[in-house]
Amino acid sequence: MSNTATQNHPDLTLSIIIVSWNACELLATCVQSIYDNLDVPQTEVIVVDNGSDDGSPRWCRRAFRRCG
Numbered sequence: 309m310s311n312t313a314t315q316n317h318p319d320l321t322l323s324i325i326i327v328s329w330n331a332c333e334l335l336a337t338c339v340q341s342i343y344d345n346l347d348v349p350q351t352e353v354i355v356v357d358n359g360s361d362d363g364s365p366r367w368c369r370r371a372f373r374r375c376g
Contacts, residue, residue, distance in 0.1 A: 321350040329358040332367050339372065 324342060328335045335355065342353055353372075357365050 319350045320352060322346075322348045323352050323354060325354045325356060327356045327358065328360065328364055330360045330362045330364065332360070332362045332364040335364055336367060336371065339368070 326335065326338060339353060339355070342351075355368055357368075
C-alpha cells in the first residue's frame with residue numbers, strides 16, 4: 309500500500325479490487341463471499357466495472373449502498 313493511501317485512510321488494512329464485465333452472478337457471489345468469510349477489520353472492496361450491460365452496476369448499487 310502506498311504512503312498516500314495509508315495517510316488518507318490510516319485504519320485501512322486491506323483493499324480488494326474486483327474488475328468485472330458482464331458477470332453479475334459471479335460478482336454477486338464473489339462480493340458476498342468476501343463479506344461472509346473475511347475476518348480482516350477495515351477492509352474495502354472496490355468493484356471496477358468495464359461497461360457491463362447485464363445489470364452488474366445496478367445490482368452492486370442496490371446490494372451494497374456504498375457503491376457509487
